[in-house]
Amino acid sequence: MHSPDQTIFALSSGRAPSAIAIIRVSGPQTRLAIERLCGKLPAPRLAQFATLRDLDGSAIDESVALWFPGPHSATGEDVAEFQVHGGRAVIAAMFDALSAIDGLRPAEPGEFTRRAFENGKLDLTEAEGLDDLIHADTDRQRRQALRHLKGLLGAKAESWRQQIIEASALIEAGIDFSDEGDVSAELVAPALRKIAALKSEIEETLAASAQSERLREGLTVAIAGPPNAGKSTLLNRLARREAAIVSPHAGTTRDVIEVHLDLDGYPVTLIDTAGVRDTHDPVEQEGVRRARDRARTSDLVLWLVDANDRNAPTPQSDGDHAPVWIVRNKVDLVAVKGEGAGATGRFDVSASRGDGVPELIAALVIYARDYFGSGEMALVSRARHRTLLRETVAALGRAGRSADKGDELLAEELRIAIHSLGRLTGRVDVEDILDVIFREFCIGK
Ligand SMILES: Nc1nc2c(ncn2[C@@H]2O[C@H](COP(=O)(O)OP(=O)(O)OP(=O)(O)O)[C@@H](O)[C@H]2O)c(=O)[nH]1
Numbered sequence: 356m357h358s359p360d361q362t363i364f365a366l367s368s369g370r371a372p373s374a375i376a377i378i379r380v381s382g383p384q385t386r387l388a389i390e391r392l393c394g395k396l397p398a399p400r401l402a403q404f405a406t407l408r409d410l411d412g413s414a415i416d417e418s419v420a421l422w423f424p425g426p427h428s429a430t431g432e433d434v435a436e437f438q439v440h441g442g443r444a445v446i447a448a449m450f451d452a453l454s455a456i457d458g459l460r461p462a463e464p465g466e467f468t469r470r471a472f473e474n475g476k477l478d479l480t481e482a483e484g485l486d487d488l489i490h491a492d493t494d495r496q497r498r499q500a501l502r503h504l505k506g507l508l509g510a511k512a513e514s515w516r517q518q519i520i521e522a523s524a525l526i527e528a529g530i531d532f533s534d535e536g537d538v539s540a541e542l543v544a545p546a547l548r549k550i551a552a553l554k555s556e557i558e559e560t561l562a563a564s565a566q567s568e569r570l571r572e573g574l575t576v577a578i579a580g581p582p583n584a585g586k587s588t589l590l591n592r593l594a595r596r597e598a599a600i601v602s603p604h605a606g607t608t609r610d611v612i613e614v615h616l617d618l619d620g621y622p623v624t625l626i627d628t629a630g631v632r633d634t635h636d637p638v639e640q641e642g643v644r645r646a647r648d649r650a651r652t653s654d655l656v657l658w659l660v661d662a663n664d665r666n667a668p669t670p671q672s673d674g675d676h677a678p679v680w681i682v683r684n685k686v687d688l689v690a691v692k693g694e695g696a697g698a699t700g701r702f703d704v705s706a707s708r709g710d711g712v713p714e715l716i717a718a719l720v721i722y723a724r725d726y727f728g729s730g731e732m733a734l735v736s737r738a739r740h741r742t743l744l745r746e747t748v749a750a751l752g753r754a755g756r757s758a759d760k761g762d763e764l765l766a767e768e769l770r771i772a773i774h775s776l777g778r779l780t781g782r783v784d785v786e787d788i789l790d791v792i793f794r795e796f797c798i799g800k
């Protein structure tokens with residue numbers, strides 16, 4: 356995909372129609388593109404009012420144009436930005452005009468950021484942070500992403516890498532001096548101390564980030580239980596909108612309905628499912644199957660029962676799956692309060708009137724806080740980071756243990772550690788993972 360000789364363009368702002376749309380161009384033909392459309396080149400980095408014209412000279416729109424000559428641009432290449440009116444026809448006409456210029460083509464997802472990475476404008480962890488920032492739904496996700504965008508993990512990894520390179524240099528020097536016995540030992544001992552210290556530092560970082568990947572993914576809470584218990588009513592109340600259909604008929608919900616909540620800054624996906632019962636209706640059977648599936652793969656299940664139903668089924672908890680909270684609904688219809696309410700994981704609510712719902716929400720917030728742990732402050736936010744840091748720790752551990760087996764073995768383990776850290780920031784040999792990472796990006800970024 357990497358082809359710096361091509362000039363790319365894309366709509367970088369949100370979905371049309373909108374008040375303003377931003378179209379970005381990056382690559383060697385950018386100067387030509389801006390001259391063709393605007394008639395002349397604006398002063399670098401200054402907003403310039405311009406009537407944009409297609410190749411026949413007819414006006415497309417009145418816009419603000421910006422010209423960022425490389426390397427002082429977001430991608431490191433020549434970049435132009437056209438701020439046009441955000442109508443679909445305007446954008447289409449702009450795309451036609453840009454496509455008509457030789458060497459210009461629409462960008463692939465993430466291609467602008469990839470070029471920025473290739474040109475050393477950001478490292479891989481910063482690029483990932485940028486993607487996370489664009490997709491952040493809650494304030495906590497935003498703050499975590501910003502930490503990565505600022506390069507905190509990248510800088511840490513780079514400093515570790517440099518220190519291992521230094522330790523490794525001592526060992527390599529020791530190998531050169533190996534005929535002289537003592538010199539080698541004198542060089543290797545401090546290197547080994549350095550390696551042991553680095554290993555514990557990386558282990559601490561991993562431990563402090565134990566749950567932080569979760570902040571990207573969010574917490575999934577499934578509302579399950581027998582038909583007609585009021586599951587959809589509860590979902591609507593928690594979502595504060597009529598997301599699911601509510602009716603007095605048992606078996607109303609068939610599809611799995613998802614709503615996204617921002618619970619005190621924590622991202623939560625709430626799922627409403629079909630009431631679980633034996634049924635001959637094939638459509639409802641499929642709904643029940645999906646309900647069971649989603650309950651199984653969720654992180655927490657709210658098992659909702661009608662407080663008036665003495666024979667309400669209890670959840671089939673199958674072993675190591677998500678914790679289940681029992682929520683007795685429709686307490687507005689019962690005179691006596693349930694015995695269990697107030698105990699851990701037991702709630703009495705009226706989904707339709709709202710009684711007991713604040714307590715349920717408060718418990719969910721506490722649960723989320725625990726579930727996400729120190730995520731926001733943690734440095735590691737992706738499985739990719741964790742895997743590479745674990746590889747580094749393992750190599751450093753082997754290096755420490757192989758000290759008496761010869762310096763060559765030790766040096767080889769250090770090379771592995773250096774390589775893993777290099778892959779983290781994208782300094783070495785990462786061609787294979789680049790496609791995977793940048794494919795997740797939006798077009799225009
Ligand atoms: N009195 C009272 N009625 C409720 C309460 N919550 C829900 N209901 C009523 O119970 C009926 C069923 O509600 P739903 O939310 O559709 O129940 P459900 O569990 O989603 O049902 P299925 O989708 O069929 O499994 C509706 O008539 C609701 O108005 C409550 O707290 N109190």
Ligand SMILES: [Mg+2]
Binds near residue numbers: 600601607608
């Ligand atoms: Mg329902």
